[in-house]
Amino acid sequence: GIQVEQSPPDLILQEGANSTLRCNFSDSVNNLQWFHQNPWGQLINLFYIPSGTKQNGRLSATTVATERYSLLYISSSQTTDSGVYFCAARSSPSGSRLTFGEGTQLTVNP
């Protein structure tokens, strides 16, 4: 099945800094999603982005499907951005399941 790798595994920032999280996948995808898991364990949908670029406030994401990667940009980070960011992908041979990466643990310090 499809393999999903995220980098970096851990990231520590000062409030106000910008960051880029990367997601590489091993096969062509028909679904690519980014999630934020907050410190209470809830999974928040950030982006559904199998291709192209989207923006939502301080967050934006770009997926280059032909090169099999996606990037999540966080600008002017806030302490509430802390948590784990997951990328998940779905490819046709894998059926309907999402395959998750191991996540990037983000800590934003005041």
Next chain:
Amino acid sequence: NAGVMQNPRHLVRRRGQEARLRCSPMKGHSHVYWYRQLPEEGLKFMVYLQKENIIDESGMPKERFSAEFPKEGPSILRIQQVVRGDSAAYFCASSPPGQPYEQYFGPGTRLTVT
């Protein structure tokens, strides 16, 4: 439009007991997925169901685990004779029928086996 609902949010069971986890998909969604997150790990797919049908259960452990999505009512993930290794967060997701649409996740059920 209410989101995906899961209950209970927290469940404590002793070894050997049964655990029943419930998931109500978003309105208009007929596809349900269950994922498990072990401590300090990412989420792993377990099973994909449509109403009255199991479509893909390739991620389910072979024994003690079962899932259903009846014509009426929520989807149920059932774990019989729980063991400590079953302690995890169990997430349910739903999506509309047809295309590989975005999956929307519920808040999860945190199962602790003592």
